[in-house]
Amino acid sequence: MAPTGFNSILERTQRLAGIVGQEQATCDRHGAYEAQVFRDERRSGCPACAEEAREKREAEEWAAQRRQGAVAKLERRLGSAMIPPRFTGKTFESYRADFPEQKKALASCRRYAEQFAENAQDGRCMLLLGKTGTGKTHLAAAVAQHVIRDHGATAIYTTVSRICQHIKGSFGSDASYTEVQAIELFAQADLLVIDEVGASRDNDFERMSIFEVVNKRYEEMKPTVLVSNLSAAKFEASVGDRTADRLREGGGFVLLFEWESARRGAA
Structure with a gap:
């Protein structure tokens, strides 16, 4: 039995809340x-239903927070991919494929991205080679973003x-990292896209640099996509x-982009 003083405090609290009495009620579930009866003749609902609604609301709020966290994490991963702003919005859906060769290239890149788990397991690489302005970087960026x-x-x-x-x-003698660490930077990602292969005049150093990066990834069974106008x-x-x-x-394959430049057509 509650003390008299406690009952008095409880009654005052109920009056302040507009509660004037109690009565028996039944919940279908x-x-x-x-039920508590209020001055305006409202009745309080089932406390068990109210508790279930509260738990559901908290679960939905928690799920929303997790989704927001996942979106933020995805945005950080996309940002760390270092894809140029011009290509961050490039997708498979936005790639224009009017001719059979273009459709074949699109389908092959989409399949490579969709089957990335198997490609990663085999260390399977892909080469996008051919004429400028044919959408090679577009598709390479789409592959990278799909993978992420x-x-x-x-x-x-x-x-x-x-x-x-x-x-x-x-x-340099004052360098803050070693050559091994420099190469390791490009070996860490699950997928590496290397663009503009063959564009440099310093071909010997370029050849050595590409080999070191590709070889490191080859040893670790990590796939690489290379893009070149050659x-x-x-x-x-x-x-x-x-x-x-x-x-x-590992089954690496080549896609040839031999049609005319879309940029020239637009001009």
């Missing part, structure tokens, strides 16, 4: 309960020039036999 969004993997987009600059940055024969001559052999191993 939880059975009998004691749909597979929860990490991806990095870079160019041969950036790789060479980063490696050269380790040569033909297949010129590409192999540019990167060298050792690099080409590693790119082919």
Whole structure:
């Protein structure tokens, strides 16, 4: 039995809340309960139903917070992919494929992205080679973003020039990182996209740099996508036999973009 003083405080609290009495009520789901009667003749609902509603609301709020956290995490991963702003919105759906060759390239890149788990397991690489303005970087960026969004993997987009600059940055006596660490930076991501292969005039250093990065990823069974405006024969001559052999191993394949530039058509 509650003390008299406690009952007095409880009664005052109920009056302030507008509660004037109590009566028996029945919930279709939880059975009998004691409802509180208010001055405006409203009755309180089933406390068990109210508790279930509260738990559901809290679960929905928690799920929303988790979704927001997942979106923020995805945005951080997309940001760390270093895809240029011009290509961050490029998707498979936005790639214009009017001709059979374009449709084949689109389907092949989409399949490579959708089957990334198997490609990653085999270390399978892909080469996008051919004429300028044919959408090679568009599709490479779409592959990288699909891999990040749909597979929860990490991806990095870079160019041969950036790789060479980063490696050269380790040569000075005051460098803050070593050449090994420079190469390791490009070996960490689950997928690496290297664009503008063969565009540099410093071909010997470019060839060495590409080999070091590709070989490191080859040893760790990590796939690499290379993009170049060169033909297949010129590409192999540019990167060298050792690099080409590693790119082919594991079922690596080549897509040739031999139609005319879309940029020229737009102009």
